[in-house]
Amino acid sequence: MREQAEQRFRPSGRQGKGRYGVATRAVAVAVGVLAAGAAVPPATAAPSAAPSAARHGTVQQGLDALVRSDGVPAALASVTDGKDHTRTYTAGVGDIATGAKVPRDGQLRVGSNTKAFTAVVVLQLVAEGKVRLDGHVDTYLPGLVHGDGIDGGRVTVRQLLQHTSGLPDYIPYLSEDIRYYEPRDLLDLALRQKADFAPGEGWKYSNTNYLVAGLLVQRVTGRPLAVEIDRRVVRRAGLRHTYFPAPGELRPRERHPRGYHQASAGAPVVDATEWDPSWAWAAGQLVSTNSDLNRFYSALLRGRLLPKPQLDQMRTTVSAGRPFADGARYGLGLVSTPLSCAGQLSWGHGGSMTGYETRGGVTEGGRAVNVAVTTQPGEATQKHMEELVDKVLCSTARPGKG
DSSP: OOSGGGGOOOOOOOOOTTSSSTHHHHHHHHHHHHHTTOSOOOOEEOOOSSSOHHHHHHHHHHHHHHHHTTOOSEEEEEEEESSSOEEEEEEEOSBTTTTBOOOTTOOEEOTTHHHHHHHHHHHHHHHTTSOOTTSBHHHHSTTTSEETTEETTTOBHHHHHHTOSOOOOSGGGOOSSOOOOOHHHHHHHHHTSOOSSSTTSOOOOOHHHHHHHHHHHHHHHSSOHHHHHIIIIITTTTOSSOBOOOTTOOSOSSOOOOOEEESSTTSOEEEOSSSOOTTTHHHHOOEEOHHHHHHHHHHHHTTSSSOHHHHHHHTOOEEOOTTSOTTOEEOSSOEEEEOSSTTOEEEEOOEEETTEEEEEEEOTTOEEEEEEESBOOOHHHHHHHHHHHHHHHHTTOOTTOO
């Protein structure tokens, strides 16, 4: 999830190693040392026969800079060359209290990349004739989406997936405590607000759109969203480290770098690895890895997850504003970003989630890169991540190739 409101961290008060009690002071001290460039283990890269030495250097230098200059605890990347050869990279430390190494291709909370997964499920239902893109929300969720200027009889499924519905975001109205949220609880928070604009009359990024899309999936299929994402996307794309956390599941299941949160400049840095992500749900709850995200977006662009008519709809874009990069355009859960290599685009989404940030993209030719850091950085660091993605994707670009 990519807006500033996601940076709110709501500690539960539970104690434990790396949590929020006595560990907080130790973590804050360790981050101060790390940001100064001290005690950082040498950055490493896994051996592979695929990417060129030049690109290898570009990636590793970029990650090192994110740690040493931007002060992030850890940076990770995965690069695929278009022939399914993948190389992974790390820099920094996976646990700043202990100095533990960064797990190679470790699991991360990938935030709004979840939106692309949710959109794929909806578009599969469109392909099956069970949902119409230009059908209204009330057709599938009768009477559910109504409020001040909000009318589910006017909002279409396409508008949900493209953030042109005008539905207000629920994120700013979450309580300050970490707790489990039912999707309907989140929707109620949004429906107490006034619509941002009439359906189809503007563009504004709102997690509520994907909350409603997730509820639509459950109503149409009769199964939980987590089940549908797993069977329709995760398994079909061959993702081995991606899952939708179960209720009450507070930490990534496999090896992972710890994530960190700082409420403001100068505030204590706290370990934000373990908490309930239910407030993100269909808009941002997934756990994955850099290499799995590359595999997912590559499979999507190659037509392995959607028939061509639905993939074409997904790639039909409108101009997008914040929080995306200049020139970005939003499709149906998929974002196009212009690359510095003339005339070329990358496709992906990216995500922000408490403790983690991800940026990446896939080209038409199948080159893919995903970069992650273990905190939610400011705009300057986000831009550095986006610049690194651009450099890697353009480092082997060929004229006329995507």
